[in-house]
Structures are given as C-alpha cells and as structure tokens.
Amino acid sequence: MRRVATLYRSTVGKKILMALSGLLLFLFIIGHMLGNLKVFEGPDAFNAYAEGIRTFGYPFLPEYGFLWLARLVLLGAVGLHILAAVQLWQRSRGARARKYRKETNLSFSYASRTMRWGGVLIFLFVVYHILHMTTGQAHPDFVYGDVYANFIIGFQSPLVVGFYLVAQVALCLHLYHGIWSMTQSVGATHPKYDRMRRPVAGVFATGIFIGFIIPPMAVLLGLLS
C-alpha cells in the first residue's frame, strides 16, 4: 500500500496521472480530427457519421449509451488532467516563494512554458465549442441532427474561425510539448530512440493542427457550402 500511496502522493505520481489522462484526450482528438475530415464527403455521409456515433453499439447498448459513456470518460479525464495540473502548480508555487530579479528562461521550448495558459485557453475554447456545435446556444442557426449544416453555418463568420485558429495553435503547442512530456512522465523512453521523441511529437502536433484547420478554412474560402 505504501507504494501506491507514495505514487499517488508523489509529484511523479501526479505527473503519471496527467500523462495518462492526457493520452486519453489525445486519442479522442485524433478521432475527432479524422471525423471532421469526413465533412468533405458531403452532407449525407457526414450526418450519417454523426448519427453513427450517437447510436454506436445499438441495440446491445442503449441508444445513446456509448455516446454518454464516452462523454463521461472524457469528462473524467479532463477533470483529472486539470486537478493534477492545479495540484502541481500549487506545489511549485510554494517551492519558489521568492522570484529571481533577473530571469532568463532556459526551458527547452516556448511550448513547455505555455502549457498552463495554453491549457486554460483550450479549456475555454472547449466550453465555447460545446455551446457552439453540440448544444447550440452559441450557434446562430442550430438545427439538432443536421451536423453538416451546423458545421457550414458555424464557420461562416471569420471571427469564429479566427478564434478557432487561435485555439488550434494553442492545442498544437500543448500537444507538441504534451506528447513528448507524456513519454517522459511514464518513462516510455529508449536510449536508441530518445532522439526521435521530439520530432515525433512535432509531427503529431502539426498533423492534428492541419487536420483541424482544413475544414473551417474550406468553409470560409467557400470550398464547402
């Protein structure tokens, strides 16, 4: 028991928690991005895909069972991710009460320094995004079930796409450091391939960034309607 308790209480344990919840969210993001790209297959295919998620596993599961299960798991992951982040942040604030007069940041990258504020931005974006695309309160003309139309209409405004872009940049940076950091925290390292960890994180982060911005840009440029 000592060991489990130590792991949970320890800063390393919290990092591992952060890494594992992050991994779950990362997998979700990959799925979400691939799903978004289906918008290029046209309204029918896209709507059918959305309906497919809602009724996944039916009739073995209740009609929206999978969807809610997934939502709960994701919500849990977000919760743990944020909880661990807040606890670690509090701890490190206590570890250096007096700041340096002259500070030069030596961190590996801009990405690592912006994890906290980037995370907050991403969280705010997610809240907006749910109100925008899932529940519709922030959508000018929301029609439940017509995902394709909601998508096209939702991205007509340059302002919305602009905010979306900013959030994607934050996500990209968050992932660039996060993916590398995840391997670091769980110790998924290998002397031979350690040098590959950063480039691989970069490829994933950039890929996801591009995958996410193509559809809204296409809408804005009138390629999709």
Next chain:
Amino acid sequence: MRLTLHVWRQSDARDPGRFETYEANDISESMSFLDMLDLVNERLTEDGKEPIAFDHDCREGICGSCGMMINGVPHGPKTMTTACQLHMRSFSDGDEIWIEPWRAQAFPVIRDLVVSRDPFDRIIESGGYVSVRTGSAPDAHTIPVEKQAADEAMDAAVCIGCGACVAACPNASAMLFTAAKVAHLALMPQGAPERYDRVLSMVETHDEEGFGNCTNHGACEVACPKGISVDYIAQLNRDLFRATLSSRPANEAKE
C-alpha cells in the same frame, strides 16, 4: 574592463535582503568569475565593508560548492561551465551583471550568495547507495558490467550536486539531481537488488524536502554544468511506476 555588479546581500536567513551595486574596475579577461569576486571582496575589505559571501572550493568545476545566478542563468552564460570555470572573457566592458543566490524554499539563504543544500544530502541518505559492508565485497571481476551500461551510469554519476538544476527549474524541482543518482545505481548490476526501494525512498524524501515537481521543462538539462540529460528523469519515472507494481516486498523498515 569595467563592470557594474548588482549583488544580492543578505546577512542571515531572517534578513529580507536587498541588491547592492558595486563598480568592478580593472578586471582582466583572464580572470575567472570567482577571481573577479575575490578582487571585489579585497577592495570591499580595504574600504572597511563586509565582503560578499559565496561558497567555493576546488575552483576547477568538480566539487560543486560554487553556484550563483549570473544574469538569471545558473553559473552564468557559458554552457557546461561552473561559475568557477567561467572566465571574464565571456563579458565585455561596461556590462551590468546581476548576481543572485539559488532561490528555492528547500535551499534557504545562509548569507549573501550562500544557500543550504542540505536536502541533497538527505535525499542521498534515504537510499542513494548500495548496501555493502566494508570488506565483504567479492573480487571485482566477479561482477561484469556491460560497457554501455557502465558508460551510461557514468554519464549520470558525474553530477556534482551544485544545485543548478533546482535553481533553473521554474518549479524549483530537484528531480534531475535525484534521477541522476537513481539512474547511476539502477544501471549497474550492483544497484539492482535495491532498485525499487531506492527510487521510492528517494522520491519520497525529494517531495518532503519541499522541492517542486518536475513538469518536463528541461531547463535543468540546459543549466547542468555536467550536461546530465532529462532522459534520466524519464527512467526514474518508469522505475517508480514499476516499483509500485512490483510484487517484491518493500523494505519492511520503511513500511
């Protein structure tokens, strides 16, 4: 050359401390940074003032005594170099230099630039060794060690315990210091029997001492005068994870 120094002065742990400014004239570029401070101190003493206190000893970059923030960078601008091996040719005439002690709750200031690094000793004390009685060792050649493992262990074992990693870390974490010792011993067959207990105890002590947590910034690796890699922290994380899952009983004395 002529320099302007802003040096942190603090008479003891209770004193709130302040910066004081000194002009350092006739500094030659062949001087080391600590030679330069020696000279400033000689002049302060001649003027009837108290010299600047700073820890130092070997002055060849191996004892780990010296350490100060020089313009916001541990040990100053040159990479892989301790303050004692930093030479004034890295600065130019008219430069302003800010000199501060390591800042971390776990490293209270003793005086001026001198801090207590006792927590490092306590981290080692909690498990940074192989339990072997003097005189009980078998012949050295009965324990072959893969060359690569010995080299990697040495890369970690070069740590000089100066505290630059803590000073550089935005979270004042001592994880690089802890990981270097954990990895050094874990990579050698001699360290294997105590591997899991060691990592559990050392991380526990690290946290109890009030160091912050590692959030994978990597500033420690950049600041480390011996170039110790954060890959060793990944290895520590993995060992701790494995130690938690290990079926072997943890040291009973510590349960």
Next chain:
Amino acid sequence: MELNARIPAGPIEQKWDRHRFEMKLVNPANKRKFDVIVVGTGLAGAAAAATMGELGYRVRAFTFHDSPRRAHSIAAQGGINAAKNYQGDGDSVFRLFHDTVKGGDFRSREANVYRLAQLSLNIIDQAVAQGVPFAREYGGLLANRSFGGAQVSRTFYARGQTGQQLLLGAYQALQRQIHAGAVEMHTRQEMLDVVVADGRARGIVTRDLLTGKVESHSADAVVLATGGYSNVFFLSTNAKLCNVTATWRAHKRGAGFANPCFTQIHPTCIPQSGEYQSKLTLMSESLRNDGRIWVPKAKGDKRPAHQIPDDERDYYLERLYPSFGNLTPRDIASRRAKEMVDAGHGIGPMENGVYLDFRDAIRRMGKEAVSERYGNLFAMYEKITGDDPYEVPMRIYPAPHYTMGGLWVDYNLMSTVPGLFVIGEANFSDHGANRLGASALMQGLADGYFVIPLTIGDYLSQLPDGNGDAAAAFKDVEKEVRDRTDRLLSARGSRTVDSFHMELGRLMWDLCGMERTEEGLKDALERIPKLREEFWREVRVPGSGESFNQSLEKAGRVADFLEFAELMCHDALQRDESCGAHYRREHTTEEGEAKRNDEEFTHVSVWEHRGGDEAPREHREELDFEHVPLSQRSYK
C-alpha cells in the same frame, strides 16, 4: 618524544595478517560504548567514519564543508593503482610495493608500503561493489591504463573523474550509516583544536561556521583526515579551503610532524595568468604521453609558437633524457621547466611557462585520435585560457600539488599523542619523498576502509576504565580558541588576509619551493617570523565572530600557515641532501640530478613543537630497506 613505529615482526608478506591476529579486539557489544571522532570527510575520513559506524562504534564526523561530497579528494583525475594484475602483464603486490618505495626515493617505511600494496586489491573490490562506474572493456571487465611512467597497467579509472567517483562511493556509504544512526554528521564545523589530557587525546574543539559558536566534543579517540598543506604556497592545485590548521593544532598539542618539506610539484599545470589569480589548475599528466615539451632557443623570443622553426626550438627533455624523453618523472620534468623559465626562455604573456605541443601528435595520429584521447582536457584548457590547443601549443608550468609530509604515525596510524590517529594525506607514511601518480586515492582508501577501523580497536580495547575528568582541559582549550578568534577580529589593521597569504606563498615558492638552498632557507627563516608579526598587527578581519564569516575562517587558517611555514623551512634546511621532491641545489650530481645522501639521511625527521620562541626539536625514525635495496634513480 618517543618514536615507536610498532612494526610487527615476521616476514613482510605476513606482517599485516599477523598484526590483525595479535591486535586486541573490542567485544561487539562494547563497541557502542566507544565514541570516535573523525575530522574531515574526504576519501579517508568518509571511508573511516562509514566503516567504523558499520562496526558499531558511535561515530561523529566533522567537516567544514556543507557536505562530505565537497572534499578535495573529488578533484583527483587520473586513477587509482591496484596490484590486481588483470592485464596479465607481470604486476604483483610485491611489484607495486617495490615501485612505491623506489618512487618515494627510499624515504618511506617498507612495512606500511607493503600493507598498502596488499590492501590495494580490496579497495577495488569494495569500490566496484558500491557501484563505482569504473571504465570497462567490451567484455564487461575492468579496464586499466598505465600511468605516470609505470611499466605495468595497474591504474583503474572512471574517465578523468576517478577521485570524484571514489569519493561519492565513500560519501554514499557514509550517508547510509548516517541514515542508520551509526554516524552523526556535523557539517560546516571547523576543528580548531585538539584536547589532550592525561597524555591522551580526549576530543576536539570546533567552531560552528554558521553561528560562530565554539563547542567541545569529547571522545575516546580522535581521527584526523584533514588532507595536505600545499596551500602554504597560496597558489597550488589544491582547493581554496585546504589548510594545515587541524594537523598544525594537533602538532602544537604534542603530535610529531614528519618530513614537512616533502611537497610534490606537478609538472603539467596551467601557468598563472594574472596577479589576482586564486588557484592553479592541473592538467592530467597523461598529456605528456603524446605532447612534446619545448621552449624557444633564443631568450625572450616573442614570436608566436608556429612562427618558430624547428631548429630554433629546444625540446629539452628529449635532449637531456633520450630514453625517457617527455615522460621523465614529475620532479625532474618540473625542475627542468623551472630552469628554462628562470634562464629567460619562458613563454606566454607572463613568460612563465613552457610549451606542450600536440602539433606532431596531430600530424601523426590525426586530429580525431588526439581528440578521442584528450578531448575533455583540451576543452578544459580552452575554457580557462581561451586558447585552442589543436591550433596553438598548450602552455604549462609546475605547481604545488600534494604533500607527502604530515603528522608522524606508527603502523597503527596513531600519532605520538595516544588516541590521536591520522589518515590519508594528513599523515606522512607511505609515499616517502615523492608520490607516484594514482597512489593518493589508494592510500586514502586503504587507511580509511581497511586500516583504521581495525587498529583503533587495539587502542580502545586497552583504554583504562574510568576516564579521568577532562572537563577542565576542554574549558581551557575553548577559552584559547575564543581568545584567538577575538585577537584576529580586534587587530583592525589595514591589510587583507589574502594579501598576507599571497606574500607568504611567494616567499615559500621562491625559497622553499621546487629548489631550496641553505642560504635561501635561512633567509626564509628570518623573514617568516617578521611577516607573522606583521600579520597579527596589520591584518583586517571584517565582520563578527558570531556569524557566518568567511574572512575570519581564512584568517585563522593563514595564521596557522604562517607558523607552519617556518617548520617546513627548518625541515628543508636540516635535510641537507636532495631526495625525491626535495631538491637542495647544493646536492646535485654531475648530470644535474638530485643527489641523495643515504649515509646520513635514511630516516624520517619528526619535529616536536616546543612553544614560545624555541626552535622545534628534531627526532629521527631510522628507516631500513631490507626488500628494496637502496639505489640511485636514473632516467637517462
């Protein structure tokens, strides 16, 4: 002062074994009744404290550093010798013993050296078991190199940081005992005196460097492991804080000081670059394997090195010693360099060095091969001097490095004060007049891990019951320590401590350094007391005695150097011969080499302190060489 070396009887190979059997043991249950104090926590001190704690003694260890890991043992680069014969090249315990006695120029004690060679085997086993990451071959076994001109490969190493890794091994063993409650560690505490009562060492008096508090610590035995005194020269390769205070204080309380004039000069250090330089940096001797040493033939030649053609260069070591060339022993290489500089051939901005040139090595083996062997040393050189040794030759000059002299000890490592033991560089025993490369680490660890933990038992088991009360003696010594501190603080003169230390250092280097003469030593003996008197009158020590005060610490140490320097000159003057590192210009062979006088000087000079203005009194321990016949070194 009685000098009984207590060398066990019997054949030399059996002395240590027999002695271990004959020594009285302390009952395991009784061990925890004995208090032992260890002062200094370098290789010898940390090893001793850890091992005695493990055996069950109640140990208290003291260091003036913030952690035992800072001790200067950490700076040893090259390696550690052991007669393992892992290379199968004909090494043996006897050969290591033989080489060490001969290298010490026949001024060491055979029995001690033989034991050292025997224990060298156990040291490597112990260090490997602790996890010291020694260099390995691809097969997983230990790698060796040949070092300092030895004809066999017996040196074990961990890159260029062997001292660091061995010290960390001992430090970790010590931390383990601290954790177990067997050793109580006192950091940032400086020993300022030894307390002797009823003719035995009873404890020490320390100053807490953080609070200035003067405290007494009593014990059944005291072990000094406080290192050497090369800093008497101010500029040396020693760490800045290395000092003679602990051994000097013990000397003043009755411990005989042996051969203080045996100080080793290391030939390959970076020359001084300016007036305010605080220390000299050593470059590993291995550089001489491939570098060629030369100076310009013309005096005061200011041309850059690459503009000086070969026929205008003097490769003087190759010229004088055709068979050994650049690999002549430390003392010879050092002396020849000094002669060249003194004769006006010095190079560099201060004309105070000789070239160590890798041009030909780079041409022969290629830059890559050179970098593989010496890359880290070249980088260190460039860091310090700003010159790139691949392009311009290195500049080197000898510097004080190690002191073979120290407190006299018997075979049990006990000084002339019963209950006061001395180990490591602080004692005199094993290196004679000159130490071989890679032998310092060996001696420190042999003393600490394997000798003192056993021999101290012999003393403790014979302690009379009911120790007499020493409270009065502690009180007196405490008062003396406080008075001395007050005196330093109240001088209120105009000169800094360092200015005195620098002046003393220059004087010692000129008159009692690499080359000594009767005339110079007599001059030094006149000037040192004057300087000392001026110090006490003119020194300015800022700050108070009740807080962290580095100037005050320094002042106390320099005050002791100012007394000790005089003893060193007495010893150098009295030893009217040249041997090993001690070179008296009057005693030179026709070829210009050191000329030993075995008739009159095959002995250890042990000095007794007499206090006041009385000159120290010399006692002698005669040395016998039964196993290594006396012979003259020749490197032609």
